[in-house]
Amino acid sequence: MAATVKVMRRPDPGETSYIRATLKGMALTFKHMVNPDKVTLQYPEEQPDLSPRWRGTHRMEVHADGRPKCVACGLCPTICPANCIRLVGGEDDQGNRYPIVYEIDEFRCIFCGMCQEVCPVEAIHVGVHFENAEYTRDRFVYDLDRLMEQDHPTTLLWDPSDPRSE
Amino acid sequence: MSEFTQPQETVTLTIDGREVTVPPGTTILQAAESTGNRIPHYCYHPGLSAPAQCRLCLVEVEGAPKLQPSCVTQVRDGQVVHTASEKAKGMRQGVLEFYLANHPLDCPICDQSGECKLQDYVHEEGRKHGRSREPKRVFGRDDFGGDVLFYGDRCVMCTRCVRFMNEVAQDPRLTVVERGNRSVIDTFFEDGVDGSPYAGNIVDICPVGALVSKDFLHKARAWDLDHTPSICPNCSQGCNIDLHVRDNRVQRLKPRANPEVNGHWMCDYGRHRFEWMNRDDRLTRPLVREAGEARPAEWGAALSELLERLEEARPIRAVASPFASTEELAALRRVVDALGGGEILFRSPEADEEIPLPGFPQLARRRDLSPNRRTAELLGMERVGDAQGRGGLESLADYTGTLIVLGDALADMDADFGRQAALYLYLGSHPSAAAGQADVVLPIPTFAEQEGTFINGEGRVQRFWPGLIGPEQARPAWMPLGVVLSRLGVGNLPGSAGEAFLAATEVLPELQGLRHETIGTRGAILNEPVLLAGS
Structure with missing residues (x-):
């Protein structure tokens, strides 16, 4: 087979010059320096504005006397698609049903919010919160005390003025 | 009304457009149930009288002026019943609303919750909101x-x-x-x-x-x-x-x-x-005794050790448990017979008296407090010990032949039980001091963790199924004993509890003609005259 030679055309200087492109890029940069609707957020000094329907890590509501509102009905571990809630029910000294163990594995959680939706006593909520960093992995299993300590706002799972998203 | 009609074998009626043929005297509710149509009810229970007071099972019977309580209304030939007509449904909705008037909804x-009839019925047919x-x-x-x-x-x-x-x-x-x-x-x-x-x-x-x-x-x-x-x-x-x-x-x-x-x-x-x-304290692995110390071993190694030491001919005696399944006890009998025959003892607790249920005379808490003593007796095993299921094994403590213990935890025996035995095989679920002396310990699952059968006091073979998952290494005793039997050239190795049951027929001719599949969930009476044990 005879060797064939393909002749390549050298591009024009006008096409290869970077000067025009550099100027274009710098123009964009300088434009953003004076752009009034910039999107960069100086986190953590500036905090983002989260949607009221944001679904973050959980929070357990408490009664005025400090007891958890949870009655250990078992609906959240049943509905949970990620199977991340562990619940052991029992009875306290006043004869109320309450959770002896209530743990949520926030690593397994997919933040679907169904636990909040299914809760008959509005005890467990997903929260408007995202700063969850920890130094060890086991800290991501939130126990009952930890869930009761959380003080971030809780989610509105739907817009009250438009509950069906119509 | 039925006393005016001619006596007849069956009655044919129509329930919700379906023809149903039932014996006379059946109630509409039972007739409907036989076709899978479950009429909601509270006060009716098949084991009790029916006062027809919950008013939930009312159905529309054509020709009757009012809705009829289906739990007490007997069927008539040519009757046409509607259980889901507007009238019947509206009535159920109304009755359920009354039930909820004072219900706490907790x-x-x-x-x-989850197995509640009020929850089910209201969910199915009740009003969405209370008034x-x-x-x-x-x-x-x-x-x-x-x-x-x-x-x-x-x-x-x-x-x-x-x-x-x-x-x-x-x-x-x-x-x-x-x-x-x-x-x-x-x-x-x-x-x-x-x-x-x-x-x-x-x-x-x-x-x-x-x-x-x-x-x-x-x-x-x-x-x-x-x-x-x-x-x-x-x-x-x-x-x-x-x-x-x-x-x-x-x-x-x-x-x-x-x-x-x-x-x-x-x-x-x-x-x-x-x-x-x-219980969590379980025998989880086969143990083989080496130089006076029990060491965990693989199943293969434990069985080879066992088979090797069984080759030497020795007198043999065994202890069984009336809590073991029929398959396991029969396998033990066959092993003992194949090794020259010897007596098998068992101990079983006994109560002072029966506790009968007067309204259902077939049922009583029997004196005999073990589920499978009948099998042990049919297999010629001998009961020893007292009414607490203790004692009676003193003669075995210093036995020098081959000793096999199946299921009995030997909780009351000394730690040197069986020390003199030439070969001491222990098949059990839970560890104990006396089991610790065994040359070979094989872990077996409890009855709740395996499939098998019990023969109750009246001679009814009944199956049970595994509800729990046992320790990974535990095997029902008929399995290792079946290995021993097949090595001795007596029968094949059973691959399932059903096969072990068939193999048991050899020493339990009463089981002839029965199979796991035919026993089903209701049990089957043995092919022999019924004798009530323990009376």
């Missing part, structure tokens, strides 16, 4: 004694519990007090149903969460429980039960209906003895 904290604005009457909860707790607010006044105590237990302890919307179930005496040996059944028959078990209170949700058909292992009656299991732990026992053994009932003695099935 399903989230109610133990019956009652009046305050609900409140009773709070009451301790009925024994294992029973009463939540008066949840009660639908079906009086099943009252009728059970009157008609079946024949120990009237409950009654309805007050009238109208203040009526409530109450006890005659301070101690309630305490001491009544069958009172636990009122928790089972309560269609709502009014009567709940203290033992089971808040333990698990009904929908989390797996139900496995099994046989109560606590006496030779062999009540059919369901193991309710969650997280690989038995949470409660419930009777399973079998009209020939236990009807719908079981005794409290059996009902509350299940904690041992959840």
Whole structure:
């Protein structure tokens, strides 16, 4: 087979010059320096504005006397698609049903919010919160005390003025 | 009306457009049930009389001026019944609304939630929203004694519990007090149903969460429980039960209906003895004794060691347990016979007296407190020891031949039991001091963890199924014993409990013609005249 030679055309200087492109890029940069609707957020000094329907890590509501509102009905571990809630029910000294163990594995959680939706006593909520960093992995299993300590706002799972998203 | 009609074999009627043929005397509710059409009801229970007072099973019968209570209305030829007509449905909706007028709607904290008939019926046919604005009457909860707790607010006044105590237990302890919307179930005496040996059944028959078990209170949700058909292992009656299991732990026992053994009932003695099935201290691996010390071994190594040491001919004796399955006991008998024959002893606890259920005479808590003593006796094993299932094995403690122990934990024996034996094989579930001396220890699952059969006191073979997952390495005793038998050239190695059952026929000719498949969930009587043991 005879060797064939393909002749390549050298591009024009006008096409290869970077000067025009550099100027274009710098123009964009300088434009953003004076752009009034910039999107960069100086986190953590500036905090983002989260949607009221944001679904973050959980929070357990408490009664005025400090007891958890949870009655250990078992609906959240049943509905949970990620199977991340562990619940052991029992009875306290006043004869109320309450959770002896209530743990949520926030690593397994997919933040679907169904636990909040299914809760008959509005005890467990997903929260408007995202700063969850920890130094060890086991800290991501939130126990009952930890869930009761959380003080971030809780989610509105739907817009009250438009509950069906119509 | 039926007394005016000609006596006939069957009656044909139409229920919801379907023709049903049933024997005369059947009620509409039963006839509908036979076609899978379950008419909602509370007060009717197949094991009790029907007072027709819950008014929920009312159906439309063509020609009748008003709706008829289907639980007491007997079928007539040519009758046309509508259970889902506008009239019947509207009536049920109305009745259910009345039931909810005073119901606390505390399903989230109610133990019956998930298996509650009020929940089911209201979900199916009830109104979406209540219209009652009046305050609900409140009773709070009451301790009925024994294992029973009463939540008066949840009660639908079906009086099943009252009728059970009157008609079946024949120990009237409950009654309805007050009238109208203040009526409530109450006890005659301070101690309630305490001491009544069958009172636990009122928790089972309560269609709502009014009567709940203290033992089971808040333990698990009904929908989390797996139900496995099994046989109560606590006496030779062999009540059919369901193991309710969650997280690989038995949470409660419930009777399973079998009209020939236990009807719908079981005794409290059996009902509350299940904690041992959840024991965590288990034999988890085969152990082989080397230089005076028991070391964990692989199954293959343990069996080779065993077979090697069995080759030398020696006299043989064995200890069996009447808590082991028929398959296991028969395999032991065959091994002992194949090795030259020898006596097999067993020990079984015995109660002072039977506890009969007067309203269902077939059922009693038998004196014999083991589930499978009948098999041991049919296999020619000899009962030793006292009524607590202790003692009687002293002659074996210093035995010098081959010693096989199956299932008996030997809890009362000294730690040097069997030290003199030339070969001491222990097949068991739980570790004990006496088992520690064995040359070969093979772990076996408990009855709740394997498939098999028991033969109850009246000679009925009944199957049970595994409800729990046993230790990974545990194998039913018929398996290693089957290996021994096949090595000795006696029979094939059974691959399943069903095959082990067929192999058992060799030493139990009474089982001839029976197979696991034909026994089913109801059990089968042995091919021999029925003798009642323990009487």
